[in-house]
Amino acid sequence: MELYKENQLKIYNSLSKSKELFVPVTEGRVGMYVCGPTVYSNVHLGNIRTFMSFDMVFRYLLHLGYKVRYVRNITDAGHLENDADEGEDRIAKKARLEEIEPMEVVQRYTVDFHNVTTKYNFLPPSIEPTATGHIVEQIEMIKEIMEKGMAYEVNGSVYFDVLKYNESSNYGILSGRTIEDAIHNTRVLDGQSDKKNPQDFALWKKADERHIMRWPSPWSDGFPGWHLECSVMSSKYLGEQIDIHGGGMDLKFPHHECEIAQSHTCSGVQPVNYWMHANMLLLNSQKMAKSTGNYILPEEILTGDNSILPKAFSAGVVRFFNMQAHYRSILDFSGDALLASEKGYNKLMEALKMLKSVEASKTTNDFDVLAWKQKCYDAMNDDFNTPVLIANLFEAVKFINLLKDKKAQISEEDLAVLRTTLDAFVFDVLGLVEEETQQGSxxxxxxxxxxxxxxxxxxxxxxxxxxxxxxxxxxxxxxxxxxxxxxxxxxxx
RNA sequence: GACAAGGUGGCUGAAAGGUUAAGGCAGCGGACUGCAACUCCGCUUUUUAUGAGUUCGAAUCUCAUCCUUGUCUCCA
Structure with missing residues (x-):
């Protein structure tokens, strides 16, 4: 029997702001979409935390026996910039500065992203679609939204009519914002005078002559709005109603709110059953920012080539550190915290090695293996509570050390359960890796x-x-x- | 300013109304050692930002204040 049938998984749904029993649309199958990186620069450490959280979710769902289709997109069509370069695409801008082709930038940073995900032991998603590969579908969706009367064209650009949508639906259902709030608190930006209302967002933008990335459309040569790609690719690969949609907390508004509006307009149903948001990562109790130097690349952690941390740390340690905190909590990344995690991580790994040479006895004493196993599942079933899971794992570590010193005994049956359970949680679910015993040549x-x-x-x-x-x-x-x-x-x- | 998530021991970080507030690290004591390191065992610390309220009972609910982080139209 599949494990999911005997495990009551609960997921905190950002939409209802409460933990809900997870019931997929189709029994035994899960469709999961996570907003992927924008490949116009090196992947941000904060992105890694988000993707690592969803990698863990993916892994646990697989462990439970679900057939999961995990879609994580690559945003390579670029985003508009909000500052002086109004109307210019970020990727195009970067390309001009570096005097290379836009797709060359995209290629370079996509490769960089994949390098990082490999080093951090991420399972590859089932599908990793690109925005530029789905321009046709995006144009089709814009047409559909226009047919439903929820979008309008001005000067070759198409905008979503938020006020009109809000008449029959709820714009703000996810973020808790109301249209009234939005009206009163929206900055007035230059160059957006095409919009009927400042709340409206672009579905298609006409490219100016300097804009390199552009595609033909019924309205103009231009490029799709940012929110559109996720609506298009999630529905294309996962259907009108998907089980889980994840992303960083900062995407809740406007990105995910707009996604809901777009998809809901086309399908008439709520596009996502469970919205999951991973929280932010701080660096030394401060937000990460390139401008202040409070910044570190995922790669630099591994090499030790940085001025933030006292030494290099392995990917396993970074993963362990991340998993010691709940995905919905703000996490503070620092040298001290990593040093502490490294010790704990080594202790755990050491015990696992030790377990291989433990010999079984006739009976088990001082440890209820089955009850312990259940506690591990309970922790994960409670909205993926990895810190509690890890606390439980250390109970087993303690017991293993007793076994090593022959101060406790374990039966053959229990030993088998202990081994398979630990392997499952440590390697399959948490995605930790046994450090290569690099004894060198x-x-x-x-x-x-x-x-x-x-x-x-x-x-x-x-x-x-x-x-x-x-x-x-x-x-x-x-x-x-x-x-x-x-x-x-x-x-x- | 508005909206959202938070403020728990020396550090990191769980618990979301009910007896002693997880776990990891650090610290202290011990085993091991020529001395250490590594490893193992044991112990210690917080009354949960502040103030008030609800309750038989609150870290957990309510209100106020202070503070942190995110978002506010295209940055996970």
């Missing part, structure tokens, strides 16, 4: 073994100076010697 190993032997002899002669010299100099090369009862081992950092 055989040659390095031989050299280090030789030094260990020399040190052993020195120690036997009570030549502490030589013994410590070998230890310290190896340590400064990143090779740590570990003296144990059964001799000395080493690890490469």
């Amino acid at each position: 055989n040659k390095l190993e031989g050299v280090v073994e030789m030094l260990i032997q020399m040190r052993k002899e020195a120690r036997e002669n009570k030549d502490w100076a030589l013994s410590d010299q070998i230890r310290d100099e190896l340590a400064s090369l990143g090779i740590q010697l570990k003296d144990g009862r059964e001799g000395t081992t080493f690890s490469v950092n």
